[in-house]
Amino acid sequence: MKITVIYGTNRTEKSSTYNIAQQFLAELSDGDPVTEFHLPKDMPEFCTGCFACFSDPEKCPHYKYIRPISDAILNADLIIIAAPVYVFHMPGLVKALLDHFGYQWIAHRPIEAFFHKQALVITTAAGAGMRHAVKDVQDSFNWWGVGRTYTFKKAVQASEWSQVTEKKRAVIAKEVKATSQKIRSQKGSGTRLKVRMLFYLMRFVLKKYRFIESDAAYWEENGWLDGKKPW
Numbered sequence: 558m559k560i561t562v563i564y565g566t567n568r569t570e571k572s573s574t575y576n577i578a579q580q581f582l583a584e585l586s587d588g589d590p591v592t593e594f595h596l597p598k599d600m601p602e603f604c605t606g607c608f609a610c611f612s613d614p615e616k617c618p619h620y621k622y623i624r625p626i627s628d629a630i631l632n633a634d635l636i637i638i639a640a641p642v643y644v645f646h647m648p649g650l651v652k653a654l655l656d657h658f659g660y661q662w663i664a665h666r667p668i669e670a671f672f673h674k675q676a677l678v679i680t681t682a683a684g685a686g687m688r689h690a691v692k693d694v695q696d697s698f699n700w701w702g703v704g705r706t707y708t709f710k711k712a713v714q715a716s717e718w719s720q721v722t723e724k725k726r727a728v729i730a731k732e733v734k735a736t737s738q739k740i741r742s743q744k745g746s747g748t749r750l751k752v753r754m755l756f757y758l759m760r761f762v763l764k765k766y767r768f769i770e771s772d773a774a775y776w777e778e779n780g781w782l783d784g785k786k787p788w
């Protein structure tokens with residue numbers, strides 16, 4: 558399957574998260590294209606809060622960075638965000654990237670293709686904080702309308718991959734295979750209930766309040782206010 562991976566740091570060989578992500582790519586890519594981005598190298602900016610993207614994403618002052626990432630995730634069957642836990646959450650770089658995609662939340666202008674995609678959040682920690690870290694990304698995937706999101710979290714008790722014990726590596730390899738099988742078997746199996754509920758909730762709100770007229774118009778153009786569904 559076509560995969561786009563965004564790594565939350567520039568670390569590669571030394572990174573436990575990167576090495577686990579590589580195992581997923583080996584399991585799932587099947588020779589199809591894999592597109593990889595590293596933060597901050599490929600998107601070093603913070604959202605300026607200008608609101609321009611809500612009327613036209615191309616007006617984002619950082620569009621030169623956002624466009625290749627946006628194109629790649631749109632072209633992927635599986636979107637992966639892989640990043641370590643920093644102080645119980647995702648590194649700020651990941652949040653800075655996700656802030657740039659607020660315009661495509663279900664509350665605004667969701668993109669139909671996402672409802673048919675899958676996503677995976679990979680994180681590692683020395684010991685704790687993975688639940689919050691995963692949620693930092695999962696919230697965006699759900700609100701982008703991604704059909705199915707999986708998580709892979711591992712306490713590695715290490716600051717780099719070379720320190721991860723053989724025993725732990727064997728467990729990781731087994732769990733990567735099991736999660737990959739789930740991802741493979743669910744491909745094309747539809748949008749999960751939670752995401753559909755977010756869509757219905759926002760349809761109700763937009764219909765009743767039309768609080769951002771351009772969002773309501775976008776939903777209307779797609780026929781979503783008249784009963785059509787994006788999945």
Ligand SMILES: Cc1cc2nc3c(=O)[nH]c(=O)nc-3n(C[C@H](O)[C@H](O)[C@H](O)COP(=O)(O)O)c2cc1C
Nearest residue numbers: 572573574641642643644645681682683684685716
């Ligand atoms: C700035 C910073 C903050 C960290 N915060 C946590 C934390 O809150 N909880 C934890 O268990 N490990 C924490 N760690 C350890 C890393 O999450 C852990 O070593 C991780 O596996 C590193 O991933 P990497 O090898 O992919 O870079 C932190 C590391 C750094 C550099």
